Amino acid sequence: MKIIVVLFIASIVTFNNAKPIDDSSQAQILKYENENIGINNFKFAYETSDGVSRQEEGELKNEGSEDEALVVRGSVTWTSPEGEVFTLNFVADENGYRATGDHLPQPPVV
Structure with missing residues:
Protein backbone atom coordinates (compact mmCIF):
# COMPACT_ATOMS: atom_id res chain seq x y z
CA MET A 1 0.00 0.00 0.00
CA LYS A 2 2.84 2.43 0.85
CA ILE A 3 4.40 1.80 -2.55
CA ILE A 4 1.12 2.70 -4.33
CA VAL A 5 0.82 5.94 -2.36
CA VAL A 6 4.45 6.87 -3.12
CA LEU A 7 3.98 6.11 -6.84
CA PHE A 8 0.75 8.15 -6.89
CA ILE A 9 2.45 11.16 -5.29
CA ALA A 10 5.45 10.82 -7.62
CA SER A 11 3.17 10.77 -10.67
CA ILE A 12 1.38 13.94 -9.50
CA VAL A 13 4.71 15.73 -8.95
CA THR A 14 5.95 14.60 -12.38
CA PHE A 15 2.74 15.75 -14.07
CA ASN A 16 2.89 19.18 -12.44
CA ASN A 17 6.54 19.65 -13.39
CA ALA A 18 5.83 18.63 -17.01
CA LYS A 19 3.53 21.59 -17.67
CA PRO A 20 4.81 24.09 -20.25
CA ILE A 21 6.42 27.29 -18.97
CA ASP A 22 3.65 29.39 -20.45
CA GLY A 38 9.91 56.84 -44.57
CA ILE A 39 8.54 55.33 -47.71
CA ASN A 40 11.60 53.05 -48.00
CA ASN A 41 12.30 52.35 -44.31
CA PHE A 42 10.57 50.44 -41.53
CA LYS A 43 11.22 49.38 -37.96
CA PHE A 44 9.21 47.27 -35.55
CA ALA A 45 9.60 45.39 -32.28
CA TYR A 46 7.40 43.36 -29.98
CA GLU A 47 7.62 41.27 -26.82
CA THR A 48 5.09 38.78 -25.46
CA SER A 49 4.51 37.26 -22.03
CA ASP A 50 5.63 33.80 -23.20
CA GLY A 51 9.21 35.05 -23.66
CA VAL A 52 9.13 35.80 -27.39
CA SER A 53 10.62 39.06 -28.61
CA ARG A 54 11.42 40.24 -32.10
CA GLN A 55 12.87 43.36 -33.62
CA GLU A 56 13.43 44.15 -37.26
CA GLU A 57 14.36 47.11 -39.41
CA GLY A 58 14.72 47.52 -43.13
CA GLU A 59 15.77 50.09 -45.67
CA LEU A 60 16.04 50.39 -49.40
CA LYS A 61 19.65 51.00 -50.45
CA ASN A 62 20.70 52.64 -53.70
CA GLU A 63 17.13 53.48 -54.67
CA GLY A 64 16.57 53.80 -58.39
CA SER A 65 20.01 52.51 -59.31
CA GLU A 66 21.10 49.22 -60.80
CA ASP A 67 22.39 48.24 -57.33
CA GLU A 68 19.06 48.85 -55.55
CA ALA A 69 18.60 46.39 -52.68
CA LEU A 70 16.35 45.95 -49.67
CA VAL A 71 18.36 45.38 -46.49
CA VAL A 72 16.60 43.83 -43.49
CA ARG A 73 18.24 43.24 -40.10
CA GLY A 74 16.71 41.80 -36.99
CA SER A 75 16.58 39.26 -34.23
CA VAL A 76 14.08 37.00 -32.54
CA THR A 77 14.36 35.47 -29.06
CA TRP A 78 12.25 32.68 -27.58
CA THR A 79 12.29 30.19 -24.71
CA SER A 80 12.12 26.46 -25.39
CA PRO A 81 9.73 24.21 -23.44
CA GLU A 82 12.81 23.10 -21.47
CA GLY A 83 13.47 26.70 -20.39
CA GLU A 84 16.47 27.37 -22.65
CA VAL A 85 16.59 30.85 -24.23
CA PHE A 86 17.47 31.06 -27.94
CA THR A 87 18.32 34.14 -30.00
CA LEU A 88 18.50 34.21 -33.78
CA ASN A 89 20.07 37.26 -35.47
CA PHE A 90 19.63 37.74 -39.20
CA VAL A 91 20.51 39.93 -42.14
CA ALA A 92 18.88 39.74 -45.57
CA ASP A 93 20.33 41.85 -48.35
CA GLU A 94 21.78 41.66 -51.84
CA ASN A 95 24.07 38.89 -50.56
CA GLY A 96 21.18 36.66 -49.43
CA TYR A 97 19.85 35.64 -46.01
CA ARG A 98 22.34 35.04 -43.20
CA ALA A 99 21.36 33.87 -39.74
CA THR A 100 23.54 33.52 -36.66
CA GLY A 101 22.86 32.07 -33.25
CA ASP A 102 24.69 30.04 -30.64
CA HIS A 103 22.23 27.17 -31.19
CA LEU A 104 22.87 26.92 -34.95
CA PRO A 105 25.38 24.44 -36.36
CA GLN A 106 28.58 26.06 -37.53
CA PRO A 107 30.09 25.30 -40.94
CA PRO A 108 33.40 23.47 -40.93
CA VAL A 109 36.51 25.61 -41.05
CA VAL A 110 38.36 25.14 -44.33
Whole structure:
Protein backbone atom coordinates (compact mmCIF):
# COMPACT_ATOMS: atom_id res chain seq x y z
CA MET A 1 0.00 0.00 0.00
CA LYS A 2 2.84 2.43 0.85
CA ILE A 3 4.40 1.80 -2.55
CA ILE A 4 1.12 2.70 -4.33
CA VAL A 5 0.82 5.94 -2.36
CA VAL A 6 4.45 6.87 -3.12
CA LEU A 7 3.98 6.11 -6.84
CA PHE A 8 0.75 8.15 -6.89
CA ILE A 9 2.45 11.16 -5.29
CA ALA A 10 5.45 10.82 -7.62
CA SER A 11 3.17 10.77 -10.67
CA ILE A 12 1.38 13.94 -9.50
CA VAL A 13 4.71 15.73 -8.95
CA THR A 14 5.95 14.60 -12.38
CA PHE A 15 2.74 15.75 -14.07
CA ASN A 16 2.89 19.18 -12.44
CA ASN A 17 6.54 19.65 -13.39
CA ALA A 18 5.83 18.63 -17.01
CA LYS A 19 3.53 21.59 -17.67
CA PRO A 20 4.81 24.09 -20.25
CA ILE A 21 6.42 27.29 -18.97
CA ASP A 22 3.65 29.39 -20.45
CA ASP A 23 0.76 28.70 -22.78
CA SER A 24 1.62 30.54 -26.01
CA SER A 25 -2.03 30.65 -27.03
CA GLN A 26 -2.68 32.80 -23.94
CA ALA A 27 0.37 35.06 -24.37
CA GLN A 28 -0.12 38.77 -23.79
CA ILE A 29 1.60 41.52 -25.77
CA LEU A 30 3.91 43.36 -23.38
CA LYS A 31 5.54 45.73 -25.89
CA TYR A 32 4.75 46.75 -29.46
CA GLU A 33 6.49 49.39 -31.54
CA ASN A 34 5.95 50.09 -35.24
CA GLU A 35 7.62 52.94 -37.09
CA ASN A 36 7.38 53.79 -40.75
CA ILE A 37 10.44 55.99 -40.93
CA GLY A 38 9.91 56.84 -44.57
CA ILE A 39 8.54 55.33 -47.71
CA ASN A 40 11.60 53.05 -48.00
CA ASN A 41 12.30 52.35 -44.31
CA PHE A 42 10.57 50.44 -41.53
CA LYS A 43 11.22 49.38 -37.96
CA PHE A 44 9.21 47.27 -35.55
CA ALA A 45 9.60 45.39 -32.28
CA TYR A 46 7.40 43.36 -29.98
CA GLU A 47 7.62 41.27 -26.82
CA THR A 48 5.09 38.78 -25.46
CA SER A 49 4.51 37.26 -22.03
CA ASP A 50 5.63 33.80 -23.20
CA GLY A 51 9.21 35.05 -23.66
CA VAL A 52 9.13 35.80 -27.39
CA SER A 53 10.62 39.06 -28.61
CA ARG A 54 11.42 40.24 -32.10
CA GLN A 55 12.87 43.36 -33.62
CA GLU A 56 13.43 44.15 -37.26
CA GLU A 57 14.36 47.11 -39.41
CA GLY A 58 14.72 47.52 -43.13
CA GLU A 59 15.77 50.09 -45.67
CA LEU A 60 16.04 50.39 -49.40
CA LYS A 61 19.65 51.00 -50.45
CA ASN A 62 20.70 52.64 -53.70
CA GLU A 63 17.13 53.48 -54.67
CA GLY A 64 16.57 53.80 -58.39
CA SER A 65 20.01 52.51 -59.31
CA GLU A 66 21.10 49.22 -60.80
CA ASP A 67 22.39 48.24 -57.33
CA GLU A 68 19.06 48.85 -55.55
CA ALA A 69 18.60 46.39 -52.68
CA LEU A 70 16.35 45.95 -49.67
CA VAL A 71 18.36 45.38 -46.49
CA VAL A 72 16.60 43.83 -43.49
CA ARG A 73 18.24 43.24 -40.10
CA GLY A 74 16.71 41.80 -36.99
CA SER A 75 16.58 39.26 -34.23
CA VAL A 76 14.08 37.00 -32.54
CA THR A 77 14.36 35.47 -29.06
CA TRP A 78 12.25 32.68 -27.58
CA THR A 79 12.29 30.19 -24.71
CA SER A 80 12.12 26.46 -25.39
CA PRO A 81 9.73 24.21 -23.44
CA GLU A 82 12.81 23.10 -21.47
CA GLY A 83 13.47 26.70 -20.39
CA GLU A 84 16.47 27.37 -22.65
CA VAL A 85 16.59 30.85 -24.23
CA PHE A 86 17.47 31.06 -27.94
CA THR A 87 18.32 34.14 -30.00
CA LEU A 88 18.50 34.21 -33.78
CA ASN A 89 20.07 37.26 -35.47
CA PHE A 90 19.63 37.74 -39.20
CA VAL A 91 20.51 39.93 -42.14
CA ALA A 92 18.88 39.74 -45.57
CA ASP A 93 20.33 41.85 -48.35
CA GLU A 94 21.78 41.66 -51.84
CA ASN A 95 24.07 38.89 -50.56
CA GLY A 96 21.18 36.66 -49.43
CA TYR A 97 19.85 35.64 -46.01
CA ARG A 98 22.34 35.04 -43.20
CA ALA A 99 21.36 33.87 -39.74
CA THR A 100 23.54 33.52 -36.66
CA GLY A 101 22.86 32.07 -33.25
CA ASP A 102 24.69 30.04 -30.64
CA HIS A 103 22.23 27.17 -31.19
CA LEU A 104 22.87 26.92 -34.95
CA PRO A 105 25.38 24.44 -36.36
CA GLN A 106 28.58 26.06 -37.53
CA PRO A 107 30.09 25.30 -40.94
CA PRO A 108 33.40 23.47 -40.93
CA VAL A 109 36.51 25.61 -41.05
CA VAL A 110 38.36 25.14 -44.33
